[in-house]
Amino acid sequence: MEVRYRITRPYPLEAAFELGRFTALLGPSGAGKTTLIRALAGLVPGRGTPYGGLPAERRPVGYLPQNLALFPHLNAWQNVAFPLAHLPPGERKERALALLGRFGLSEKADRRPAELSGGEARRVALARALAREPELILLDEPTAGLDRPNRSQVLRAILAALSSGNVRALVATHDPELAQAADRVVVLERGKVLQEGPSDRVFNHPASPRVAQLLGYENRFSGRVVQREGELALLATEAGRLYAKTELPVGTRVGIFLRPEEVLIVREGRPLSPVDAQNTLVGRLRCVRRMGPVVEAEFQGRIELLLRLPRHVEDRLGLATGEIRRVVLKPRYLQLFSEEEDSFSSE
Template sequence: MKDLLTVKNLTKSFDENGPVVDHLDFTVREHEIFALLGPSGCGKTTCLRLIAGFEHADEGEVRVEDEVLESPSKHTAPQDRGIGFVFQDYALFPHLTAIENVAFGLTDIPKYKRKVFAEEVLCRTGMGDYKDRNPSELSGGQQQRVALARAIAPKPKLVLLDEPFSNLDAILRESTRKEVRSILKKAGMSALLVTHDQEEALSFADRIAVMNDGKIEQIGTPEEVYYKPKTKFVAQFLGRTNLFHADATGSSEITTKLGPMRINADADGRILCSIRPEHLTLKTPGSEQEEQIGTIIGREFKGHDITYHVLLNGEKYLVHTDNRVLFEQEDPVVIKPLESAVILEEKE
C-alpha cells in the first residue's frame, strides 16, 4: 500500500527543557487509520499540530505524497495543506446551522452548489435530518459527526482527529467511533488519530504508534503492540501485565517462579519478560511435586470474567479468567501459562 503521509525526523521544542516531539519517524498509508497513542504530555498533540501546520518544526519534515509541507525552511499554511482537522471540542460555529458549518469550507465549489454538496456529506454521516439545527440543539455525538462532515467535505487526502471522542460518555463514545471508522473507510480516506485511550486506539486504528516522552517506542497493528510489546512502557500502557526477570539459557524455554515457561524467542542471559493476565489460568493444586502453589489474595468479579490477584513465592501476579474458573480468597492455586511470555527490551 502506498504511503500518503511521511513524517521524518520531526522535532519540536518550546523551551530549554528539551524537545516535546523528539525525532519522530512514521508513515500513514493510503486508506489507513493510524493512531498516535500515549499519555498526556507525551507530545502526540504537538505532532498533530505540526502536521496540520499550526506549529513550525525545528527539524525534520512532513510530506504528503511527494510534496513537502513542513521543514525548517518551508511552512505551508494550514488552509493550503489539503488536510482536514477534527478538534477535541469540535469547534463548530455556534451561529451557523449544521449544513452551513459543513458548507463553510467548500470554497472550491460554486456558491450555489455548496449547500447541496454539504447536505450529501451530512447524509453520509447520518446527520441529514438535522441539517437546519444549530450546534446548541445537537447532542455531543451529533456535533462530532457534523465536525467530521465538515472535515471530509472538501475531500482532503488526510483527516486529523484530535481526541475526538473524549467529550462523549462511555456508551456514546463506543457507538460514535464505530460510526466514524465506518464513514472514513467508506470514503476511502486516510486518518491520523491522537488519543490517550488504549481501547479507542486498539479498536479504531489499523496501526498504532505508541509514544512516550516525545519518542515513538513501537509501531504495529493493534494485535502486535498488545500481544508483542517491545518495551516495558508499551507492555504496561496497553493494559495490565505481569513483568518478571528470568535467566535464559539459549533456548525458548525458561525457569521462572511460576515454574517452566516458554518465551517468544530464543534468548541467553538475564531477560525481562511480560505475560498478559489472560494468558495465564488457575487450577487446583494436584499431586505433582514440582508445582508452585500460590494463594488468592484478591478477586475482581466483572460478570463475564474474573481477575485474580495471586501471591506466589513473594511475588504478586494477575490472572484473568472466564467466569467458570471459580476460586475464593485464600484458596491455594497453581498458575499455568496458556501462551509464551514476551521478551522486552531493557533500556540502558
C-alpha cells in the first residue's frame, strides 16, 4: 500500500512512501507527523492516495489522537460501541465487550475515561479505533507520557491488534522502542520525507547526517579517507587512524557518526582482531551515570564520546568515573557522510 499526499494547510507537506504492516513515522516536533496522520484521517484537507476526497466519516481508518479523545460521558464499552452504530444495540455491546476483552480490559468495561489509568485509557481508545475493522489505524504518539510498564503494554496491544486481521498501522512516535518494533520507518522533517524504508535499513544506514542525528547517532567527529583496503578504508580522523566501511574515494573529507550504544568497551585480557586493535581509543571516563537499566558514560580521549550500555553489561565491566579505559569503534558501526553533504544538511 502506497501513501502519496500533498497538504498545503495548515503547513505545506509532501509525502510519498510505502506503507508496511507497522510503519513508524519519525521526526522532530513540528516535522508534520500529526498533520500527515490527520490528513489521512480526513481531518486536514489534503490531496492524494489513499482515501483522497473521501470525508472523514467514510474513510476505512481508525484514528487515535494524542489526547485519545475518549468521550468523557460514556463508559469504556460505550466508547468502544460508539463506532458500531450500524449494529443492533445488543450486538453492539457484545462486540464492544469482546474487543475490550482482547485488550485485557473486561473488568474496566463500566468505568468512565476519568476513572481509567493512562495505559488503560489508551487501550480503550485503541479498541475503539479498531472496532469498525479499519484497513489502517493512525496512531499519534500512542506511548507518549506513559511509564515503562504501560508503554510496553500499549506496544504489545498494538502488535496483537496487527497480528490478527488485515489492519495496518501508521504510528507517529518519538519512542525508539516503538519505532524499532516497526517493520518500516519514515523519517519526516519540515514537511518532507528524508528517508523511508525497512526499519533495519533506515536505522543502520541513515541516508544523511540529519537522519543519522534524528535516529540517535549522537557522536560525531570528522576525518578524511586516506587509503582504500578492499571493502574497508583507512581514515585519518580527529581520533587517530581508523578503519571504516565506505565506498568514498581517497581524499574525501567525511563526517563520522556513531551511536552511543555502539561504542564498545574493551574487556582487558581479550585478544582483539587487527582491525579492532587499529580502531581502539584510550581515554578517561569522565562521568558514569546509572539510569535504571541503562548506564551512560562520557569518554574523554583524543575525542569526546558518549557511551550507553545495558546495566548487565556494565555489571561485568565495573565502570567508575575517572578510570582509564579502552574503547573499540567497530568499522561497521561508523556511518560516514562526505563533508559537503554534512555541511549542506546541518545548516
